[in-house]
Amino acid sequence: MKAVSAENWGMLMSEPINFHFDVDGENFSSAGEASVVVKKKLRQLGFPPDVIRRVSIAMYEGEINMVIHANGGDADVTVDDDFITIVLKDTGPGIPDVSLAMQEGYSTARESIRALGFGAGMGLPNMKKYTDSMEIDTTVGVGTTITMKIALNS
């Protein structure tokens, strides 16, 4: 641990700001925690309520997906002048058929997971619905990276 010194606080950040989260794949009850933290930060930054909600829902659905299918992963939220970008990266099983997975109600979740109220097949469709762009980069057996963007000056 390094002590904080006065010099490294005052840096002028013209660069985008990034929030990183490790999404714990072992723990269902903690799923969604990162989206709560992001929500608080966006409120502190003064974003309008509808932007905050869209980021929060997209992020929440993504987090749940990573917990259900991929044993967790990394979530990164970046805020710059034009976009809020959410990148969700996992090393899970990958998505064999993306267009099928994008259909509302399509789900591969096990019965035990559905019993918990998850796996309704709305995750990916909601993520697309609430963001301005969504890219899915997936390889079966290797993992999935989803990049979502919400435009700030539209």
Place this chain on the structure above:
Amino acid sequence: MKDYKHSVSLDVSKCKGCTTCLKRCPTEAIRIRDGHAVISSARCIDCGECIKVCPYKAKKATHDPLSCINDYKYTVALPAPSLYGQFDNMDNIGYIIRGLRDMGFDDVFEVACAAELVSAYTRLYIKRKNIPKPVISSACPAITRLISMNYPMLCENIMPILPPVDIAAHLAREKAKREHPELSDEDIGIFFISPCPAKVSYVKNDFAGERNYIDATISVRDVYFELIDKMKRRQDEPLESTESGMVGIGWASTGGESTAIFNERYLAASGIENCIRVLDQIDNEDITSLDFVELNACSGGCVGGAMTVANPYIAQARLQILKRYLPVSPNRPVSEYIPDEYYDENEVEYNPYNLLSEDRQTALRMMADIESITEGLPKLDCGSCGAPTCMAFAEDIVKGETSADECTVIMRMLFHEYLEQHKEKDKEQEILRKISAIKDGKNQKTNDEG
């Protein structure tokens, strides 16, 4: 936004500056400064958690004194239904009503009766089309304020109808004027006997606007002993009894308000942490198909308020017995139409209390600083610096409210380093001393030999 008058206060002489309340405050409204707690009125929701957990009883709910009943010619007591659960071995609510009269109140109007009307109005309201679902109860002021601060998108879900106490106050005043036409409005004093400080602030801040019919809010605790005394003085059965039914009295505990909507698509939660988790999920649209949500900041509901006497679950058990033979809901509205004066004039508005700066670029820069400072902090969230978490401490530093020197963990580390350096120096000195001692010894020897 007007300055918020909150009703949790601190007795500085009793506060030891321990971190108990700091860690339990759900909105991070407390800091320890100069050895004692400081409450930020912009962040406090008056939930009363800090009052309940303070080991030194330094936190207090401020409310009006009982003596202010002398300021009015005609006084009406509005007992909250939770008051009925405070007394042991009492089988008739009539004792309480008569006791209140014996204490000097000219009339008693039960909030439970108005609660039954609100339940009826809620049933009508949730049937409407084009209203945001789920409808969130407006009864707990701490929850309403929490929503206005942290859940901007849920503000419009809060039921726009006044809570039972306001409707009770309105009806009580009308009744007094009807029965005593000689009285002017100023002559009549309406006194709410409240289980919680959040209701006190609600009244103090005029949240019901023009529709604030309550003159003073006194605490269940203040009334308790005098009421027991008055009740014990009379052995005979009281002539009057409660005019409320099961539904009205049910409002005192969690689930009471919800079951009265006669519809299973409800959720009832209590305890501020649980309520926050539920709100987070509703905000993420993760709980669907609900019509109604009842949230009580206190565990167990209003019986768990910080100004009550009995344990909430014991009070709840007593209420179950008290309401056993009562009719379901004897108080019914006269028509299917919700009177205009029962609507809350002030819509709940988003209040971004934790905004870092109005200017986005400044806010982003501050946020970046907060992140980098937090990176260097121990992340123990020990509270010794006076902030509830390392992150909150970093925010306070960036806002210029505290200095980094307050982190005791880092200071201890620096102190150890300092001690180590000194030890090194001490060792050097020790060696030098030994060397010179040896030299001296040798010199001595040489001298002896010579």
